[in-house]
Amino acid sequence: MKRLALPLLLLLFGCHATGPRPVLEEFRDFPGERWDRDDPVSFLLDASSAGPLAVTLFLRHTVDLDHANLSCLVSLSRDGLWLAEERADFRLADDKGQWTGKGSIIKTVARALETPFEVDAPGKYRLDVRHWMRQKELKAITSIGIQVHGKE
Numbered sequence: 262m263k264r265l266a267l268p269l270l271l272l273l274f275g276c277h278a279t280g281p282r283p284v285l286e287e288f289r290d291f292p293g294e295r296w297d298r299d300d301p302v303s304f305l306l307d308a309s310s311a312g313p314l315a316v317t318l319f320l321r322h323t324v325d326l327d328h329a330n331l332s333c334l335v336s337l338s339r340d341g342l343w344l345a346e347e348r349a350d351f352r353l354a355d356d357k358g359q360w361t362g363k364g365s366i367i368k369t370v371a372r373a374l375e376t377p378f379e380v381d382a383p384g385k386y387r388l389d390v391r392h393w394m395r396q397k398e399l400k401a402i403t404s405i406g407i408q409v410h411g412k413e
Contacts, residue, residue: 284308285388288406294323296402301336301391304407308386312411313377318349318390319406321369322362326401329354332393333405337378339386347374348393367403 285306308314318333331353336346349372354360362368380386390405 283408284314284411285407285409288319288321288404290404291402294401294403296392296399296405298392298394298397298399301389302405304388304390306386306388306409308380308383308411310411311380311382313379315373315377315410316347316388317371317373317408318351319369319371319404319408320351320353320362320402321364321367321404321406322353323367323401323403324360326353326399328394328399329358331399334391334393335374336389337380337386338389339380339384344380344386345378347376347378349374 285304287304289302289304306314314337316335318335320331320333329352331351333349333351334346335349337344351370351372352361353368353370360368362370388407388409390407392399392402
């Protein structure tokens, strides 16, 4: 019995720790580490049911970035019709100028949207992400990622 207890406990904790799988998890790289405001990054999502979609953005940048904060707009559409939009503000450096992201030369910062997107029916949706900064082209941005979870 004691021999079975430890493997059984590990199995139970392992299953609990994984949680639900995201319905979308993808990264897109920026050629030349440049992100133009007029070029949104699009992600396609196939929602299997209606309900809320919790969205988290991931921004990767080099230590050469000259911004401490970065704002993005995330919009949801279906069949070319705009459905919703949410702003995501990244804090890339603290008050002392230290990077807040994880990593050494390339930093990764995550930002969950405050309000989940609501989809009214199963189907194909498009999420567009664009930066919302005064500067038209941002340098030292290596990639943007997105993770979407549906109802649990």
